[in-house]
Amino acid sequence: MGEWSDYFEDFPEENPANWVKENPVNGVFATIIREQEKGKLRLKKNAELNTMIAKAKRETKARSLLVVENCPQCGLKELNTYKITESFYLCECQECGIYGNGKTHEQALARTQDALGEGLDWRAR
Numbered sequence: 652m653g654e655w656s657d658y659f660e661d662f663p664e665e666n667p668a669n670w671v672k673e674n675p676v677n678g679v680f681a682t683i684i685r686e687q688e689k690g691k692l693r694l695k696k697n698a699e700l701n702t703m704i705a706k707a708k709r710e711t712k713a714r715s716l717l718v719v720e721n722c723p724q725c726g727l728k729e730l731n732t733y734k735i736t737e738s739f740y741l742c743e744c745q746e747c748g749i750y751g752n753g754k755t756h757e758q759a760l761a762r763t764q765d766a767l768g769e770g771l772d773w774r775a776r
């Protein structure tokens with residue numbers, strides 16, 4: 652597990668112990684680690700791992716798209732809301748990158764509005 656320890660030292664925000672509870676989107680990463688521990692996957696590089704995480708997140712989002720609305724920041728109808736679980740909603744603007752999450756659609760939208768002007772971009776996380 653040396654590789655994983657090194658990885659988590661560099662990217663503590665990716666450690667499943669830190670975030671599975673608060674962000675189920677990232678739960679896909681925990682699955683990847685379990686599969687790797689069982690020997691089903693061999694990951695050589697962080698780049699390869701990051702590609703897998705990005706792919707898993709994309710697939711989760713594709714399954715979970717709830718509605719597309721007008722973005723509070725850029726005004727374009729590019730704000731995707733994903734219902735990842737019954738109590739985890741995620742808003743992400745496909746144009747300007749602003750985002751927010753919450754236990755309800757309303758809360759996720761409100762947090763997205765609260766982030767106006769903060770320069771957030773979910774693609775840069």
Ligand SMILES: [Zn+2]
Nearest residue numbers: 722725744747
């Ligand atoms: Zn926007």
